Amino acid sequence: MRFNIKIFIPLLFWTLILCACLTSLPATDAGPLSPVTSLSAATEITPEILPKSPARPIPKIVQTLQTPHIDQPPNENEATITPASERCGGYQWAYRDLPDLSSKFLQAIQQLQPSAQAKAFAFGEDCFYADGHADFIAMETDFNITVQINDTTDTNECGTWVVKIMQVILDIPKEEIVGPRPGRVAL
Numbered sequence: 001m002r003f004n005i006k007i008f009i010p011l012l013f014w015t016l017i018l019c020a021c022l023t024s025l026p027a028t029d030a031g032p033l034s035p036v037t038s039l040s041a042a043t044e045i046t047p048e049i050l051p052k053s054p055a056r057p058i059p060k061i062v063q064t065l066q067t068p069h070i071d072q073p074p075n076e077n078e079a080t081i082t083p084a085s086e087r088c089g090g091y092q093w094a095y096r097d098l099p100d101l102s103s104k105f106l107q108a109i110q111q112l113q114p115s116a117q118a119k120a121f122a123f124g125e126d127c128f129y130a131d132g133h134a135d136f137i138a139m140e141t142d143f144n145i146t147v148q149i150n151d152t153t154d155t156n157e158c159g160t161w162v163v164k165i166m167q168v169i170l171d172i173p174k175e176e177i178v179g180p181r182p183g184r185v186a187l
Contacts, residue, residue, distance in 0.1 A: 088127040096122045096136050101176050108168045109145060117146040122178045140183040143169060147187070162187065 101120040109118040124139040145165055149157050165187060177183070 138178040
């Protein structure tokens with residue numbers, strides 16, 4: 001018999017799932033087994049037949065603190081501790097316009113096609129503080145571009161536009177791109 005990994009991995013996965021979902025008591029806690037002699041005996045459950053188990057404690061509600069935003073420490077050895085009054089109370093996804101970059105980006109795209117539209121913006125999080133103010137934390141710079149093409153089924157024309165637009169984006173100086181993650185390009 002040959003070992004087949006394509007069958008073994010799913011079988012192992014489902015075995016783990018079924019074992020995790022098993023609701024019966026462990027064998028050490030089970031009462032003595034007695035054979036069932038008739039259907040009526042199997043349907044009647046009396047307290048004497050049920051296995052004895054210790055009472056489970058009532059779970060307590062635990063209040064947790066929100067996780068603060070984690071940044072790389074300045075010298076990579078010491079972390080700066082922020083007082084609780086200055087920590088974020090919560091985060092929310094947010095967008096911010098990048099007017100200077102959008103203007104330069106639009107001009108560069110319109111050199112390729114005068115009727116094109118283009119915009120650059122930052123995507124990230126608003127960090128809300130207890131006093132009500134919020135700071136924006138940029139995660140990436142995204143780009144939206146609209147160009148007119150003759151035939152959307154012409155893969156050569158579409159590919160040519162993708163290459164031209166990506167070259168404009170790659171030519172943007174690194175210091176003008178905000179956020180540590182690569183951004184999105186919507187064309």
